[in-house]
Amino acid sequence: MGLREVKRERTRRLIADKAFELFSDHGFGRTTVEQIAAAAEVGPSTLYRYFPTKEALVLEFVDFCLADAVSWFREQPAMELPDGLQAVVERVLEQLETNPDRIRAVFELAEQSGSVSAHLNELIWRFRTDLADELVRRLPGDPRRAEFVAALSAGIAMNIIETVVRVWVDDPTPTDAKVLARQAMRLLRTGHIPLPGQPNLPTA
Template identity: 75%
Template sequence: MGLRELKRERTRRLIADKAFELFSDHGFGRTTVEQIAAAAEVGPSTLYRYFPTKETLVLEFVEESLMGAVAWFHEQPPVDLPDGLQAVIEHVLDQLDANPDRVRAVYDLADHTPSVSAQLNDLIWQFRNALADELTGRLSGQDPQLVEFTASLSAGSVMNIIETVVRMWVDNPDGVEVKVLARRAMGLLRGGGIPLPGTASCPGDNAVHGP
């Protein structure tokens, strides 16, 4: 990353961090873009170049965790489908687990702010679709429809596990560990407790291939 890109990333991170401080102190609805810009020592026009809406400020951390996992998976070598799905789940949860207070603040804002909730749901579906596209490119088989079907079901399973695990973790901050929950969920998938499309559904291959 060059110096210009590094500076932009630092500015983006500073704006998001200051926004979260203000949202936590004053509430989402009572915090203005002008207040966020002043706290980050940038102009409102600069803020809008990085974050077109207040909702994107709230969800920047979640978006990086989700879409960053898909980008990371794209660079990985071939792997069996269940192992690949577990790797993606654990990569996302590693990112979220590194900043639990921020994750809980996101969900608290989403619970009380319809626009944040709607954009969070959209973001989760963007992740699901991006992962399905990645899996479609990795799986091989004689029937393209079957490949697409398997990829879509697998991505949906990943999305549901992450949503369920994170919600339980958020609602029970002292009672559960996020990685323990994720491993339990994958254990159910692998053991047949939750239906999981198997690689046998895609003839001729037992792995999801790398780029």
């Protein structure tokens, strides 16, 4: 990364951090773009170049974590897809765990603001779509069947991430998100989670 890119990333991070401070102190709705720009010591036009909306400021970290995992998966050589999906799930969670306060704040703001919640759902849907596209590229056989299987697989991966993050955010005790994810995947593998059309659950 060159000097210009480093400076841009530093500015981007500063704007996002200052925005979160203001959102936490004054609330999402009461914080203006002008206030965020002033706190970050940049002009409003500069802020908009980095973040076109206030919602993008809230969700910048989540967006990065999801996009990074898909980009990483695209760069990997051929692998067993269950292993690849597990790696994608764990990569997202590893990134999210580096900033638990930011993630908790995102969930709080999403509960307070319909627009933040809607944009969060858009990010989640984009992740599912991008992951499914990469799975289609890697799945053999009939393309239509591959699309169907890929959509189901990507949806399950995202549901694991969402459920684990929700438990992790709500639980005040330290919890390893990756451990929770592996528990979820083990329950799926052993048939201990009721699914539509599934035979009777194992008793052990």
